[in-house]
Amino acid sequence: MELERKLIKKASLEKLYQKLQANGNKIFAPIIKDGKTEFHYNPSYAEVTYDHIQTIQSLKNTVFPKIENLVRFTTDRNGTEVTEVDLAKVPSLVLWGAHPCDAAGFKALKSIFMWDYKDEYFNSRMNKMVVIGLSCYKCDDNCFCTSVGLNPGATNGSDILLTKLSTGDYLAEIITEKGKEIVNAAAELFEAAPAEAKEGNLAQVKQQFSHEKVTKNLAGAFEHPFWVENSLRCIGCGACAFVCPACACFDIQDETKGKTGKRLRCWDSCGFGLFTIHTSGHNPREVQSQRWRQRIMHKFSYMPERNESLGCIGCGRCSRACPVDMNILEQLIALEKIQ
Amino acid sequence: MEVEKITEEAPEVKTFRLKFKNHEDAEKFEFKAGQFGEYSVMGEGESTFCIASAPTRKGYIECTFRKAGRVTGALANLEEGETIGFRGPYGNIFPIDEWKGKNLLYIAGGIALPPMRCVIWNTLDLRENYKDITIIYGARTVNDLVYKQELKEWDERPDVKLVTTVDPGGETPDWKGEVGFVPTVLEKIAPSSKDTIAIVCGPPIMIKYTFPVLEKLGFTEDTIFTTLENRMKCGFGKCGRCNVGKYFVCKDGPVFTYKQLKELPDEY
Amino acid sequence: MESIRKRAKELLDSKQVQVIIGYENGTSNKVRASFIKDSAQVDKLIYDERCTQNLALYLVKHEVKHLGKMGIVATIPAMRTINMLISEEQVKPENIVVLGIGEDGKLLDFPDLTVMESFLQKANIELTAKDKEAIEKLKKMTTQEKFDYWSNALETCFKCYACRSACPLCYCTRCAVECNQPQWIPVQASKNGNYEWHMLRAMHLSGRCVSCGDCGRACPLDIPVHLLTMHMAEESKRLFGVDSGLSMKMESVLSNYKLDDKDNFIL
Numbered sequence: 025m026e027l028e029r030k031l032i033k034k035a036s037l038e039k040l041y042q043k044l045q046a047n048g049n050k051i052f053a054p055i056i057k058d059g060k061t062e063f064h065y066n067p068s069y070a071e072v073t074y075d076h077i078q079t080i081q082s083l084k085n086t087v088f089p090k091i092e093n094l095v096r097f098t099t100d101r102n103g104t105e106v107t108e109v110d111l112a113k114v115p116s117l118v119l120w121g122a123h124p125c126d127a128a129g130f131k132a133l134k135s136i137f138m139w140d141y142k143d144e145y146f147n148s149r150m151n152k153m154v155v156i157g158l159s160c161y162k163c164d165d166n167c168f169c170t171s172v173g174l175n176p177g178a179t180n181g182s183d184i185l186l187t188k189l190s191t192g193d194y195l196a197e198i199i200t201e202k203g204k205e206i207v208n209a210a211a212e213l214f215e216a217a218p219a220e221a222k223e224g225n226l227a228q229v230k231q232q233f234s235h236e237k238v239t240k241n242l243a244g245a246f247e248h249p250f251w252v253e254n255s256l257r258c259i260g261c262g263a264c265a266f267v268c269p270a271c272a273c274f275d276i277q278d279e280t281k282g283k284t285g286k287r288l289r290c291w292d293s294c295g296f297g298l299f300t301i302h303t304s305g306h307n308p309r310e311v312q313s314q315r316w317r318q319r320i321m322h323k324f325s326y327m328p329e330r331n332e333s334l335g336c337i338g339c340g341r342c343s344r345a346c347p348v349d350m351n352i353l354e355q356l357i358a359l360e361k362i363q
Numbered sequence: 364m365e366v367e368k369i370t371e372e373a374p375e376v377k378t379f380r381l382k383f384k385n386h387e388d389a390e391k392f393e394f395k396a397g398q399f400g401e402y403s404v405m406g407e408g409e410s411t412f413c414i415a416s417a418p419t420r421k422g423y424i425e426c427t428f429r430k431a432g433r434v435t436g437a438l439a440n441l442e443e444g445e446t447i448g449f450r451g452p453y454g455n456i457f458p459i460d461e462w463k464g465k466n467l468l469y470i471a472g473g474i475a476l477p478p479m480r481c482v483i484w485n486t487l488d489l490r491e492n493y494k495d496i497t498i499i500y501g502a503r504t505v506n507d508l509v510y511k512q513e514l515k516e517w518d519e520r521p522d523v524k525l526v527t528t529v530d531p532g533g534e535t536p537d538w539k540g541e542v543g544f545v546p547t548v549l550e551k552i553a554p555s556s557k558d559t560i561a562i563v564c565g566p567p568i569m570i571k572y573t574f575p576v577l578e579k580l581g582f583t584e585d586t587i588f589t590t591l592e593n594r595m596k597c598g599f600g601k602c603g604r605c606n607v608g609k610y611f612v613c614k615d616g617p618v619f620t621y622k623q624l625k626e627l628p629d630e631y
Numbered sequence: 632m633e634s635i636r637k638r639a640k641e642l643l644d645s646k647q648v649q650v651i652i653g654y655e656n657g658t659s660n661k662v663r664a665s666f667i668k669d670s671a672q673v674d675k676l677i678y679d680e681r682c683t684q685n686l687a688l689y690l691v692k693h694e695v696k697h698l699g700k701m702g703i704v705a706t707i708p709a710m711r712t713i714n715m716l717i718s719e720e721q722v723k724p725e726n727i728v729v730l731g732i733g734e735d736g737k738l739l740d741f742p743d744l745t746v747m748e749s750f751l752q753k754a755n756i757e758l759t760a761k762d763k764e765a766i767e768k769l770k771k772m773t774t775q776e777k778f779d780y781w782s783n784a785l786e787t788c789f790k791c792y793a794c795r796s797a798c799p800l801c802y803c804t805r806c807a808v809e810c811n812q813p814q815w816i817p818v819q820a821s822k823n824g825n826y827e828w829h830m831l832r833a834m835h836l837s838g839r840c841v842s843c844g845d846c847g848r849a850c851p852l853d854i855p856v857h858l859l860t861m862h863m864a865e866e867s868k869r870l871f872g873v874d875s876g877l878s879m880k881m882e883s884v885l886s887n888y889k890l891d892d893k894d895n896f897i898l
């Protein structure tokens with residue numbers, strides 16, 4: 025299907041931002057602070073940047089917050105009273121300037137939270153969110169979207185995708201109904217589509233491996249010496265999982281203050297040593313090489329098979345965040361070749 | 364749910380009989396042998412155990428647990444009449460309908476009798492459907508054997524053959540059962556594999572040593588069932604904790620045949 | 632660099648060690664830890680000013696220890712760590728050979744570990760100018776300013792524990808943050824919980840931290856958590872007059888942390 029294309033002038037972009045904000049939406053947009061580009065809630069438009077390669081943290085916090093309140097409870101002499109969280113109160117959110125890989129990241133999360141049992145917390149947040157994507161015009165050597173079936177101008181996952189043109193104005197591709205609603209509500213800001221093609225304005229990301237081949241190889245690679253060999257330096261922290269837009273492991277914890285309390289869902293990582301430990305002390309994944317294997321297997325073997333989605337969108341965040349240079353791209357290239 | 368009755372099974376091991384507080388919930392609630400739930404004490408957290416009572420016994424569920432961590436510690440402090448949270452049932456089931464007309468051999472070790480108790484009672488309540496029923500149960504010491512009352516009951520039933528054993532050194536002077544590890548005792552009694560389904564529950568190490576003995580006795584891979592007890596949190600295939608290969612123990616299990624287990628990577 | 636390679640080859644060929652833990656070129660102009668088991672591979676080893684990671688971390692890692700006797704390329708903080716790990720009985724001196732690197736980046740000759748001890752006792756163990764400056768700046772703040780600074784800095788912490796994992800002296804298999812009876816530290820990355828976690832970390836490393844800076848370097852969010860432990864290191868020196876890791880028989884100034892310690896002052 026041909027997507028609807030329009031032009032939005034640079035100046036109109038600011039008006040659109042302000043209009044969305046004025047309509048009571050929370051906005052999550054990238055700004056530069058203390059030398060780092062990260063998404064923040066409701067920054068002023070002047071702060072918003074369009075020039076970042078990638079933020080340190082992913083945007084999953086919007087739909088899978090690092091702490092999600094599942095229920096509240098009050099305990100007293102007569103027992104415990106439990107109150108559900110009112111998911112209707114989840115605010116509408118506009119995600120402004122998400123790169124195509126990040127937009128696709130939500131699809132990967134969805135394949136976990138919405139397969140089989142449907143997770144309502146995730147779903148409500150997802151439904152209340154509009155993604156205004158931004159194509160990438162630059163990349164670094166950690167980016168590998170094109171190797172996992174995406175590209176710097178991929179529309180999958182965005183509701184509207186913006187691409188900066190040579191004029192400094194933006195091409196707007198309108199992808200979903202949600203996107204259409206926004207455009208219709210601000211029709212005066214959009215103009216007829218430009219002649220300039222999007223392709224010339226995108227970063228060049230060379231495809232470095234075939235993910236199909238990796239998936240195929242992994243099927244028989246569980247006992248391969250590769251895992252121990254290539255994870256000796258991994259220190260088993262949670263940095264890679266916590267910055268990853270597609271990692272969804274979580275823990276459930278209670279927090280109490282006097283008589284009231286909350287049951288919370290919080291981020292966890294399969295890379296942590298105690299993630300799988302049994303009460304008896306038996307630990308099915310005793311050493312780090314097994315946990316590193318789990319990380320790759322889950323993303324490139326188990327998820328494609330069970331969730332019909334890869335668990336990686338090639339953003340390269342884990343490689344940038346890893347304190348000991350465990351570079352996932354390097355390892356995937358090697359895994360494409362192992363016997 | 365309300366804790367209706369507490370039974371002390373062994374040191375630090377208790378059984379709770381739980382009743383729904385709300386009549387409608389009780390009506391709606393259904394489960395099958397093999398499934399588990401998430402039991403919680405608000406403020407402390409949730410813990411995963413199987414449902415240890417049989418689905419044929421309506422109106423309540425039971426669970427048996429050992430006091431070991433923060434949540435089980437809090438559960439153990441509860442008294443009759445107090446309330447706990449329950450989510451479930453989750454997971455797959457023992458295919459007891461497919462076992463009709465066969466002999467059943469139950470092999471359990473330690474605190475793993477509870478997951479099995481559910482299916483044992485379930486099949487005993489439908490006794491006419493099955494031929495011989497044999498139960499081999501071992502624990503570390505005589506003191507650690509759980510469900511002592513029921514063991515006695517099973518022992519006295521003419522239609523059940525019960526063999527209990529304790530690890531060497533765990534016997535008491537008046538112990539009349541076997542002494543030895545479960546796989547060894549199994550080898551000694553050597554039950555016939557003809558027309559028989561074997562159900563094995565126990566610590567991973569016991570399971571790993573029991574399978575070869577069963578194979579020696581002629582059991583085929585798909586006539587051996589077990590339940591895995593991986594660490595779980597969510598119970599529905601999301602949190603990733605119970606992931607073994609492409610399977611989730613909480614969703615695709617906890618019941619697996621030996622055949623399925625062989626295909627799984629060794630991460631349980 | 633050549634001298635490191637040569638020594639590594641000797642050690643491997645003579646079977647004095649089964650693995651050399653050193654540095655190699657990584658991706659994106661980074662360097663990283665390298666584990667050389669075959670003397671034909673020693674040319675991978677490098678050393679330059681980018682090589683800052685404290686490799687002593689790997690002396691206690693299961694899969695690495697498993698390889699056999701270890702030769703380790705050690706900068707000054709790493710040498711101090713080795714002394715700490717020996718003092719705390721985490722590493723057996725007979726299982727390691729140290730390829731020490733002096734301040735000038737040159738390979739030091741340590742026939743045995745006592746020579747390393749005497750080297751360290753004379754070595755300059757000052758912090759880097761940058762860290763010193765940051766700590767001085769913090770010291771000048773009022774209590775309230777300090778509190779605000781840290782509240783703000785630690786608020787973003789998402790408890791990935793990279794700081795803990797990167798620290799060679801944070802080797803407990805079950806850290807106090809993972810003990811839940813009682814739950815000392817909330818699991819979730821909430822504001823207060825983060826504060827408590829970093830207090831606990833700083834306290835546990837007081838008098839043990841060797842000021843390598845790896846915790847701060849490891850943090851993906853660039854939170855300068857190393858300043859906390861480095862400051863505690865300075866304080867322990869001021870109060871007890873010792874720098875950590877200068878000998879193989881260090882006594883921990885705040886005594887070792889045990890689960891049954893009464894450290895309710897943390898909470």
Ligand code: SF4
Binds near residue numbers: 264267269340
């Ligand atoms: S695994 Fe790494 S590259 Fe892939 S999506 Fe996660 S952070 Fe990005």
Ligand code: SF4
Binds near residue numbers: 259261262345348350
């Ligand atoms: S790969 Fe890197 S970021 Fe991930 S656990 Fe290992 S050391 Fe930490």
Ligand code: SF4
Binds near residue numbers: 790791
């Ligand atoms: S590395 Fe940084 S984000 Fe991770 S736990 Fe430590 S301070 Fe927090």
Ligand code: SF4
Binds near residue numbers: 797801844
């Ligand atoms: S606390 Fe930080 S600076 Fe101190 S030894 Fe550990 S990693 Fe190095």
Ligand code: FES
Binds near residue numbers: 596602
């Ligand atoms: S318990 Fe969460 S995925 Fe199985």
